[in-house]
Amino acid sequence: MKVAVIGVGHVGLTTAACLAADGHEVVGLDDDEARIDDLQEGAMPFYEPGLDDLVRAEAKAGRLRFSHEPAEAIPGAEVAFICVGTPTRADGSPDLSAVQRAAATVATHAQSPTVVAEKSTVPVRTGERIKQALALEAQAQGGASAHEVVSNPEFLREGTAVEDTLRPDRVVVGADTERAHAVMRRLWQPLLDRHDCPYVATDVRTAELIKHASNAFLATKISFINSVARVCERAGADVETVADAMGHDPRIGRAFLNAGLGYGGSCFPKDVQAFLHIAGDLGYDFGLLRETERVNREARLWPVAQLRRLLWNLSDKTVAVLGVAFKPGTDDVRAAPALDVIEELSAEGATVRIHDPVALPNVRDRFPEVTRAEDVTSCLDGAHAVLLATEWDEYVQLPPARLAQLLAYPIVVDARNAWDADALRAQGLTVARVGAPQVEVLPGL
Numbered sequence: 092m093k094v095a096v097i098g099v100g101h102v103g104l105t106t107a108a109c110l111a112a113d114g115h116e117v118v119g120l121d122d123d124e125a126r127i128d129d130l131q132e133g134a135m136p137f138y139e140p141g142l143d144d145l146v147r148a149e150a151k152a153g154r155l156r157f158s159h160e161p162a163e164a165i166p167g168a169e170v171a172f173i174c175v176g177t178p179t180r181a182d183g184s185p186d187l188s189a190v191q192r193a194a195a196t197v198a199t200h201a202q203s204p205t206v207v208a209e210k211s212t213v214p215v216r217t218g219e220r221i222k223q224a225l226a227l228e229a230q231a232q233g234g235a236s237a238h239e240v241v242s243n244p245e246f247l248r249e250g251t252a253v254e255d256t257l258r259p260d261r262v263v264v265g266a267d268t269e270r271a272h273a274v275m276r277r278l279w280q281p282l283l284d285r286h287d288c289p290y291v292a293t294d295v296r297t298a299e300l301i302k303h304a305s306n307a308f309l310a311t312k313i314s315f316i317n318s319v320a321r322v323c324e325r326a327g328a329d330v331e332t333v334a335d336a337m338g339h340d341p342r343i344g345r346a347f348l349n350a351g352l353g354y355g356g357s358c359f360p361k362d363v364q365a366f367l368h369i370a371g372d373l374g375y376d377f378g379l380l381r382e383t384e385r386v387n388r389e390a391r392l393w394p395v396a397q398l399r400r401l402l403w404n405l406s407d408k409t410v411a412v413l414g415v416a417f418k419p420g421t422d423d424v425r426a427a428p429a430l431d432v433i434e435e436l437s438a439e440g441a442t443v444r445i446h447d448p449v450a451l452p453n454v455r456d457r458f459p460e461v462t463r464a465e466d467v468t469s470c471l472d473g474a475h476a477v478l479l480a481t482e483w484d485e486y487v488q489l490p491p492a493r494l495a496q497l498l499a500y501p502i503v504v505d506a507r508n509a510w511d512a513d514a515l516r517a518q519g520l521t522v523a524r525v526g527a528p529q530v531e532v533l534p535g536l
């Protein structure tokens with residue numbers, strides 16, 4: 092089938108490449124001309140494991156093209172995916188102006204009835220707004236819209252986006268007509284033929300809501316375990332063992348029960364806020380989500396409190412922060428917890444050195460005063476403490492003896508509970524862990 096993908100960011104580019112891999116003829120469209128120029132030359136706009144090879148292979152096979160000209164992408168497409176950003180506005184509501192512009196692009200350039208598929212995460216009932224925009228545009232041009240609008244939410248995770256898209260846990264399609272359902276089923280059939288997963292066919296509103304409910308639930312699970320961590324710290328218990336034991340219960344599951352710095356990235360913070368806002372607009376106060384957000388903000392304060400406790404004044408201290416990406420496997424720093432921590436450390440007068448295997452270029456403008464270390468060794472060398480903020484393998488595998496040798500003071504704050512605390516302690520290091528009993532004997536005493 093001929094497919095247009097509007098917005099070739101993390102979601103759009105992955106969707107476009109994977110649809111091409113399943114035999115569809117895909118054109119990726121973006122209004123960022125530099126991004127399209129780069130893609131046409133085979134350069135990737137962001138780091139996502141495996142995506143560069145797939146994009147290049149599908150482009151070479153002629154199934155995937157890129158353009159900034161709607162006239163080259165939209166006419167003839169049976170399905171036009173909207174994969175543009177939906178950032179948060181000051182009041183917490185999502186900014187849907189890019190979605191509206193993308194819909195207008197279809198209205199202006201489609202020459203035959205097209206199924207417009209929302210893949211961007213949007214509030215429930217956005218489908219009706221898109222339908223309205225298409226209808227008004229058609230009327231303005233003296234006709235009637237024959238386009239249909241469906242919701243096909245995306246559940247990929249950055250870092251494993253290709254695998255998640257090629258082999259999803261489920262495909263959710265919301266449509267309000269048989270015809271639209273049939274088109275979408277035909278689109279996904281090659282995937283379903285090679286990968287067995289549930290295909291959830293529903294109406295547009297329900298599909299829109301599934302996405303926000305899923306992300307809000309996962310975020311709440313993270314905040315739940317972070318609250319349990321706060322109780323563990325005060326009670327002298329260990330949250331990791333609590334989470335492991337809870338996770339053995341299949342009704343609970345171990346995933347997303349990782350106490351740490353809380354959730355970040357381009358989706359959870361934005362989607363929780365949006366869902367809270369939408370519920371409010373619909374007359375329901377989803378207070379649980381407000382609490383999820385409060386606990387998440389609190390989680391980001393933990394490392395600096397630990398460093399203060401272990402180092403006393405931070406003003407004359409050097410802290411090595413390992414990791415700035417919001418999680419391993421990506422260079423995305425949007426709403427990354429490490430950024431707040433770095434800001435707070437700097438505000439307290441600490442000298443901050445940061446390292447990340449791939450994300451440093453993305454924080455160049457935000458922290459001009461912070462030293463961006465070229466490698467882990469120069470980040471750690473002579474620092475008074477190390478803070479593990481993103482659990483990249485490269486950091487997790489660091490030999491404890493190496494840490495002990497490089498640090499000026501033997502102080503480790505593991506904000507991801509990723510290091511083997513006993514092995515670190517065996518090297519004479521003092522280790523603060525999330526949701527563990529507080530360090531009783533201060534380092535040096």
Ligand SMILES: NC(=O)c1ccc[n+]([C@@H]2O[C@H](COP(=O)([O-])OP(=O)(O)OC[C@H]3O[C@@H](n4cnc5c(N)ncnc54)[C@H](O)[C@@H]3O)[C@@H](O)[C@H]2O)c1
Pocket residue numbers: 097098099100101102103120121122123126174175176177189190192193210211212213245246247248249357358
């Ligand atoms: N990133 C994720 O892990 C993820 C997962 C699931 C869902 N989502 C949702 O998918 C949507 C896109 O997220 P993303 O991370 O891919 O965003 P992104 O910022 O990486 O990419 C968005 C792209 O859309 C382009 N764009 C914006 N307006 C446009 C327009 N009118 N016409 C053409 N191109 C336009 C931008 O230039 C950019 O390239 C969001 O709603 C997000 O919540 C993201």
